[in-house]
Amino acid sequence: MEYLFDIFLISISAALINNFVLYYFVGICPFIGVSRQVSMAVGMGSAVTAVMTFAVFLSWTITTLILTPGAPLSAWVAGWFMSPEKARTIDLTIMTYIVYIFSIASAVQFVEMYVRRFYPPLYKSFGVFLPLITTNCAILFACLTVMSNVVGKANPAEAWDLGRSLALGFFGGVGFTIAIVIMAGIREELDLCDVPKPFQGAAITLIVGGILAMAFMGFNGVDTGIRSALGGL
Amino acid sequence: MNELPTPFERFVQGILPENPVYRQLLGLCPTLAVTNGLKPALTMAVAVGAVLLCANIMISLIRNLLKPHLRIVVFTLTIATFVTIVDRVLAAYMYQMSKTLGPYIPLIIVNCIIICRCEVCASRQGVVTAAADAVGQASGFALALTGIAAVRELLGTGMLAGFQVLPEAWPAWVIMVLPPGAFLTFGLLLALVNYISDHRSRKNA
Amino acid sequence: MNQTLNSHRRSEGFRHNKLVQAWLVLLLAIIFGSALAAVQVNLSDVIAANKLNESLEQVPELVWGAAKAAELVENKVRIDIEPGILTVDTDGKKTVYHLFRVSMDRTLAGWVIRAGGQGYADKIELLIGLSPDAGKISGLFVLEQKETPGLGNKIIFSQWRDQYIGKDTQTPLTVTTGRSNAPDTIDAVTGATISSKSVTDIVNLTTRAVNGRLASVEYVKQ
Numbered sequence: 001m002e003y004l005f006d007i008f009l010i011s012i013s014a015a016l017i018n019n020f021v022l023y024y025f026v027g028i029c030p031f032i033g034v035s036r037q038v039s040m041a042v043g044m045g046s047a048v049t050a051v052m053t054f055a056v057f058l059s060w061t062i063t064t065l066i067l068t069p070g071a072p073l074s075a076w077v078a079g080w081f082m083s084p085e086k087a088r089t090i091d092l093t094i095m096t097y098i099v100y101i102f103s104i105a106s107a108v109q110f111v112e113m114y115v116r117r118f119y120p121p122l123y124k125s126f127g128v129f130l131p132l133i134t135t136n137c138a139i140l141f142a143c144l145t146v147m148s149n150v151v152g153k154a155n156p157a158e159a160w161d162l163g164r165s166l167a168l169g170f171f172g173g174v175g176f177t178i179a180i181v182i183m184a185g186i187r188e189e190l191d192l193c194d195v196p197k198p199f200q201g202a203a204i205t206l207i208v209g210g211i212l213a214m215a216f217m218g219f220n221g222v223d224t225g226i227r228s229a230l231g232g233l
Numbered sequence: 234m235n236e237l238p239t240p241f242e243r244f245v246q247g248i249l250p251e252n253p254v255y256r257q258l259l260g261l262c263p264t265l266a267v268t269n270g271l272k273p274a275l276t277m278a279v280a281v282g283a284v285l286l287c288a289n290i291m292i293s294l295i296r297n298l299l300k301p302h303l304r305i306v307v308f309t310l311t312i313a314t315f316v317t318i319v320d321r322v323l324a325a326y327m328y329q330m331s332k333t334l335g336p337y338i339p340l341i342i343v344n345c346i347i348i349c350r351c352e353v354c355a356s357r358q359g360v361v362t363a364a365a366d367a368v369g370q371a372s373g374f375a376l377a378l379t380g381i382a383a384v385r386e387l388l389g390t391g392m393l394a395g396f397q398v399l400p401e402a403w404p405a406w407v408i409m410v411l412p413p414g415a416f417l418t419f420g421l422l423l424a425l426v427n428y429i430s431d432h433r434s435r436k437n438a
Numbered sequence: 439m440n441q442t443l444n445s446h447r448r449s450e451g452f453r454h455n456k457l458v459q460a461w462l463v464l465l466l467a468i469i470f471g472s473a474l475a476a477v478q479v480n481l482s483d484v485i486a487a488n489k490l491n492e493s494l495e496q497v498p499e500l501v502w503g504a505a506k507a508a509e510l511v512e513n514k515v516r517i518d519i520e521p522g523i524l525t526v527d528t529d530g531k532k533t534v535y536h537l538f539r540v541s542m543d544r545t546l547a548g549w550v551i552r553a554g555g556q557g558y559a560d561k562i563e564l565l566i567g568l569s570p571d572a573g574k575i576s577g578l579f580v581l582e583q584k585e586t587p588g589l590g591n592k593i594i595f596s597q598w599r600d601q602y603i604g605k606d607t608q609t610p611l612t613v614t615t616g617r618s619n620a621p622d623t624i625d626a627v628t629g630a631t632i633s634s635k636s637v638t639d640i641v642n643l644t645t646r647a648v649n650g651r652l653a654s655v656e657y658v659k660q
Contacts, residue, residue, distance in 0.1 A: 026266075027262075029261060094317060098313040148336070157532050197428075203421075205420075221558050224558055318474070324481070325484040
């Protein structure tokens with residue numbers, strides 16, 4: 001029960017309260033570039049959600065099994081060359097960034113192959129966005145958030161398990177989709193307005209984004225409210 | 234094939250005519266995220282500059298060995314390595330700052346400015362040009378970041394780089410240091426830059 | 439004739455082998471790998487020390503208060519700080535606390551405990567100073583917070599934090615919004631009741647958890 005509650009709070013926080021785009025400013029490039037039409041925004045959002053979930057799965061697995069100090073796989077391999085106590089202190093976290101960026105690249109490849117093979121209509125709707133996603137900072141940010149919740153925890157029991165990480169990955173993507181779709185809806189209306197020339201294009205998008213961010217600030221503290229309403233800390 | 238720009242041209246281009254933030258709209262994530270104070274903004278600009286310089290020089294040195302289809306892999310590998318080094322150096326010598334910047338330092342890896350400069354300049358031109366280009370683009374980036382950060386910190390807290398500038402009675406506009414302030418400030422500054430460049434080009438014509 | 443053709447074909451195949459084409463990537467990977475290893479060897483200790491010092495620097499002030507701590511540091515009095523770990527098992531849920539046992543002249547002077555919990559915006563990490571018998575709070579420091587600037591982040595200022603000093607740990611502290619002189623109340627930061635409550639909740643939970651268990655701390659061998 002407590003576990004489900006935890007997952008629920010992580011999801012709500014990733015999707016709304018600390019929205020990736022409007023609170024952490026990751027994924028701004030597609031937020032401004034691909035938010036002209038709602039249909040495009042939905043495609044981009046689904047692509048990001050799919051890749052983010054898969055990339056978080058990959059990075060969580062690699063981090064817990066190999067990279068974190070005392071990880072089982074690296075300790076086992078190192079155990080062939082040194083004493084078990086020493087093997088458990090092997091710290092490969094310096095490799096994290098390189099490993100993550102390549103696991104994102106492979107996640108993009110994998111999702112692209114899978115969707116093209118099994119869901120051709122879906123591929124038509126968001127396939128074109130997939131190659132763009134490798135350099136989308138939102139995905140790397142999700143992986144890094146998972147890392148900061150797995151590596152170097154004072155309390156080993158507090159380290160995130162796969163379920164929590166996947167919740168963050170999936171709902172982080174949902175949050176991105178929400179933001180970009182709202183933005184696209186507003187921009188479709190904006191096309192009918194007479195925007196002053198210097199503001200046309202990115203500038204007005206940013207200002208609308210600012211107002212959206214203000215609106216999303218209203219969600220701040222919702223998680224603490226739910227937490228205290230349900231009596232947990 | 235048209236002639237490629239000289240080192241000096243590359244340097245000047247980076248600062249204003251092809252400013253990475255205002256003209257090319259690249260690297261917006263740190264531009265918005267770390268500009269709630271001058272100090273983090275400057276540190277971020279220096280970190281991006283260091284990675285850009287190292288990556289540009291490295292790529293330029295090996296540009297004749299690059300295979301087209303492996304190009305992006307090599308770029309990513311190089312950038313990720315230099316970012317890791319910068320991240321660790323920052324954590325070792327500026328611990329508080331590295332905590333403030335948090336995940337935005339590793340996010341330099343996916344900063345489009347760097348991969349774009351590797352592709353456009355370093356993989357085609359010599360070391361000197363690549364280095365000049367990196368310094369130019371980095372200064373342009375630093376200029377943009379400090380501009381936004383100065384406005385936000387001044388209006389949001391009445392301070393600049395931690396020193397009180399506006400009178401104590403200034404009602405700090407907290408919204409400026411919060412996320413919405415980043416969008417609003419950058420949007421308005423971008424419109425201002427558009428207006429000025431528009432005005433000038435009309436005058437010249 | 440046939441042989442030369444074969445060897446020619448083999449060398450062509452060799453040249454088109456994927457691994458050979460990627461020789462540059464592999465070479466770079468080796469170079470970068472060793473560069474990273476060098477960075478790790480040289481800097482990992484410095485970074486670990488930074489992390490520990492961040493807490494250690496605050497210890498004297500949290501145990502003796504700002505004035506006395508400054509005096510002690512100035513007179514270069516020897517203070518012994520032993521890092522330790524306390525595992526608390528409440529209702530089957532294990533919580534690990536990292537703490538410091540602080541002593542001067544071989545006598546116990548107090549404890550500093552690191553504790554964390556959810557704040558208004560993000561996680562809050564605290565250092566809580568306790569008297570030798572863990573009966574009174576001797577200091578509070580906010581290590582990490584991302585509360586709203588201008589409102590919630592006022593919890594980092596000593597004017598607010600100092601009201602915890604001297605509070606009794608036997609009864610849980612409560613947060614009030616008006617000025618109150620009751621012994622177990624904390625005045626909330628104006629406009630940031632939730633941040634204030636979060637800090638107080640962490641303090642309450644921690645003091646209750648460690649109460650009477652400080653004898654079973656495992657010390658880290660140095």
